[in-house]
Amino acid sequence: MEIIDIAEPFAGCRDRFFARSVGTSFAVRASTDITEIDLYDQIGTWGVTARDFKAKLKDAGDITLRINSPGGDVFAGVAIYNDLVAHKGKVRVEVTGVAASIASIIAMAGSEIAIADNAFFMIHNSRTFAAGTSEELREIAAVLTKIDDAMSRTYASRTGTGIRSIKKMMDDETWMNGKEALEAGFATEITKSTEAKAKFDLSVFASMPEALKWPSADDSEPETERDLERAVMQDAGWSRSKWRAAKRIIKPNDEPLQDAGKVDLTALAAAVQAVSATFKH
Structure with a gap:
């Protein structure tokens, strides 16, 4: 696995990507043999930052990283992926709910990638909110194209699928259940179904599966x-x-x-x- 080389073109606080979530957590449990990390939140300022994640790796050996995340800030996600790739211990990834958007790139850092039978992977093209002159918008578009190219190469290298096929999947915003993710090479094994501990409002995505729709208003109060x-x-x-x-x-x-x-x-x-x-x- 190779480091993803993308320079962040700007800095500062970003708008949150997902309006609602319940059950979120970022927990670490360390033993003499393995460090377990639960990444059950969005990536970036409003969830788990790259700095916070890197701090948890400092004294870790082998890692089991459980992911239930809708994605978030692409640059924070790339930094987390790179830190995991550079980590000296073994990294096992377990997708317990959803690994969508940049969270699916983070999952690619695992030497083993397990996905629950009822969990989902999602890959798509990067997106942003922007305002400015025509020249400024062209520069932003060029950055997004570079990000998409880097992510497609990472997916292709990890799965063995051709770049053209991967880019078509990203264009289509492709969602995969456990069986489909295994068949497409995004996972190395399927584990038994599990109830996700965190839920997210994924309505920002065009092709969200019915099973991941946000619950009714009566069920959306804060849990943690x-x-x-x-x-x-x-x-x-x-x-x-x-x-x-x-x-x-x-x-x-x-x-x-x-x-x-x-x-x-x-x-x-x-x-x-x-x-x-x-x-x-």
């Missing part, structure tokens, strides 16, 4: 602390310091909140009032 943090920072416009202040008020008995289990929202209203009063100018 990570979900709630994202909600108040993105949708309510809170800063991280404001969120931390609210967390200190909400959490019971001074016990630390975790990234798993239901979030107790009974004290949220009081916390919002208290923090809002504190931060008023």
